[in-house]
Amino acid sequence: MTRQRITLIGGGLVGALLAQLLARRGFAVEVFEKRPDPRRAGFVGGRSINLALAERGLQALRTAGLAEDVLERAVMMRGRMVHPLEGASGLQRYGVDDSEVIWSVSRGGLNMLLLDAAEAAGVTLHFGQSLVSADLDAKRIVLADESGTQRSHDASVLIGADGAGSALRAAMDDYQPLGARVEPLGHGYKELEIPPATGAERFAIEPHALHIWPRGGYMCIALPNTEGSFTVTLFLPAHGPHPSFDTLPDSRAAGAFFREDFPDLLPLIPHFAEDYDSHPVGTLSTLYLDRWHIDGRALLIGDAAHAIVPFHGQGMNCGFEDTVVLADLLAESRRDTADAFAEFQRIRQPNANAIAAMALENYIEMRDSVADPHYLAKRELGARLAERAPKHFMARYRMVTFTHLPYAYVYERGRAQDQLLEQLLRGSTSANDVQLDAAITALEATLPPLPKLRHG
Numbered sequence: 217m218t219r220q221r222i223t224l225i226g227g228g229l230v231g232a233l234l235a236q237l238l239a240r241r242g243f244a245v246e247v248f249e250k251r252p253d254p255r256r257a258g259f260v261g262g263r264s265i266n267l268a269l270a271e272r273g274l275q276a277l278r279t280a281g282l283a284e285d286v287l288e289r290a291v292m293m294r295g296r297m298v299h300p301l302e303g304a305s306g307l308q309r310y311g312v313d314d315s316e317v318i319w320s321v322s323r324g325g326l327n328m329l330l331l332d333a334a335e336a337a338g339v340t341l342h343f344g345q346s347l348v349s350a351d352l353d354a355k356r357i358v359l360a361d362e363s364g365t366q367r368s369h370d371a372s373v374l375i376g377a378d379g380a381g382s383a384l385r386a387a388m389d390d391y392q393p394l395g396a397r398v399e400p401l402g403h404g405y406k407e408l409e410i411p412p413a414t415g416a417e418r419f420a421i422e423p424h425a426l427h428i429w430p431r432g433g434y435m436c437i438a439l440p441n442t443e444g445s446f447t448v449t450l451f452l453p454a455h456g457p458h459p460s461f462d463t464l465p466d467s468r469a470a471g472a473f474f475r476e477d478f479p480d481l482l483p484l485i486p487h488f489a490e491d492y493d494s495h496p497v498g499t500l501s502t503l504y505l506d507r508w509h510i511d512g513r514a515l516l517i518g519d520a521a522h523a524i525v526p527f528h529g530q531g532m533n534c535g536f537e538d539t540v541v542l543a544d545l546l547a548e549s550r551r552d553t554a555d556a557f558a559e560f561q562r563i564r565q566p567n568a569n570a571i572a573a574m575a576l577e578n579y580i581e582m583r584d585s586v587a588d589p590h591y592l593a594k595r596e597l598g599a600r601l602a603e604r605a606p607k608h609f610m611a612r613y614r615m616v617t618f619t620h621l622p623y624a625y626v627y628e629r630g631r632a633q634d635q636l637l638e639q640l641l642r643g644s645t646s647a648n649d650v651q652l653d654a655a656i657t658a659l660e661a662t663l664p665p666l667p668k669l670r671h672g
């Protein structure tokens with residue numbers, strides 16, 4: 217029996233993992249990737265240098281048999297280390313122990329590991345091959361190599377994992393409008409580096425934490441890298457009054473701003489001027505589509521279908537969760553491809569919309585509220601309820617990051633829990649003012665028990 221052929225556009229994080237999963241399920245998979253092979257040419261970045269891997273992504277990697285290999289190359293982050301402008305820094309742990317932690321992974325390292333795994337599973341990888349156009353009636357695509365030379369190629373089942381600027385999405389949209397809506401955040405980002413320490417300590421600051429310098433309308437974060445450095449990301453309004461990337465066009469202006477607003481961080485970045493002047497300002501948007509597929513001929517997945525802002529650290533995690541759902545649907549009794557694509561959209565789209573909304577909300581929480589007393593009182597009351605009534609209360613961040621509960625469920629549940637916390641704290645400034653037994657009675661009367669949790 218000939219194996220069904222699937223053509224994937226994009227061999228980034230989601231494309232490479234999906235290719236491996238499909239090959240392991242018996243499909244003949246080919247991948248066309250625009251960039252040169254990172255394993256030979258070195259990884260050419262584009263988006264962030266490192267990323268936070270959480271339970272959803274990890275679960276997909278377990279399915280692919282790759283979780284242990286990835287974790288060996290990752291740095292554990294036990295919580296958020298918050299650095300206020302004044303006062304001491306403090307670690308807000310994610311869980312009581314190391315069973316609830318997230319992991320900082322190198323994008324390049326992870327991509328290369330996934331490409332190796334895809335190749336080992338029998339996937340044919342083509343690098344330096346960029347999708348130019350797709351004729352969905354003739355089932356042919358046009359690819360360009362690095363010199364711009366074009367060729368045409370047969371492709372009856374196409375999957376676009378070619379990221380937020382997807383070329384396949386543009387081709388599908390020309391064929392049949394997908395109802396695309398792009399909402400720019402209005403804030404951009406720039407990456408800077410804290411190099412490894414020179415003394416006995418390998419890391420200049422606590423390695424096992426996601427560092428945040430919240431400053432109200434903007435913030436810096438830093439994630440550790442295995443060799444001892446940290447990648448710092450400054451998030452700031454793109455335009456408008458000070459401070460924005462408009463008013464900080466170069467390292468001179470930005471240096472003065474950092475001396476005022478991030479005085480403890482600036483000395484940790486010895487190549488500040490070089491980093492600031494040579495690294496681009498990245499843009500951030502949320503992408504919504506009405507349709508993710510054209511019958512059984514073409515489908516979008518990962519950022520190509522639902523790019524989100526990075527403030528929940530879930531874009532890749534969500535894309536990885538997508539890959540398992542899609543591979544299972546396609547493999548399930550070799551169901552009709554159009555039917556599998558439609559089912560994939562039916563299952564994943566509400567979840568993608570929910571994490572898009574939560575990621576936007578988390579920006580405000582990270583840059584603003586982690587240092588805000590009302591937020592901290594709510595967080596404390598939530599923690600007490602979660603401890604005393606774990607079947608009825610779990611912080612939203614924890615549901616997103618450490619469970620497999622569908623994002624859409626988490627969004628709704630989080631909203632209901634938040635309303636209850638607001639109600640319980642009305643007129644109080646501290647969680648200590650709330651009578652806990654009465655709060656638990658109110659909780660149990662208002663919200664049904666949480667579904668049974670599937671931990672990894």
Ligand code: FAD
Pocket residue numbers: 225226227228229230231248249250251263264266267268269345346347348377378379380381382383384405449498517518519520526528529530531532533534535
């Ligand atoms: P991409 O990673 O963009 O890969 C697309 C691939 O397609 C690339 O290899 C590209 O070269 C290729 N391609 C593009 N066009 C073509 C073409 N025409 N033909 C052929 N190939 C093509 N997510 C997390 O889970 N945790 C985090 O901590 C996190 N942090 C982030 C921080 C920042 C600053 C940003 C911007 C994003 C972050 N994300 C994070 C989100 C994450 O980066 C994305 O969700 C993830 O990269 C999506 O993977 P993808 O494979 O769908 O797309």
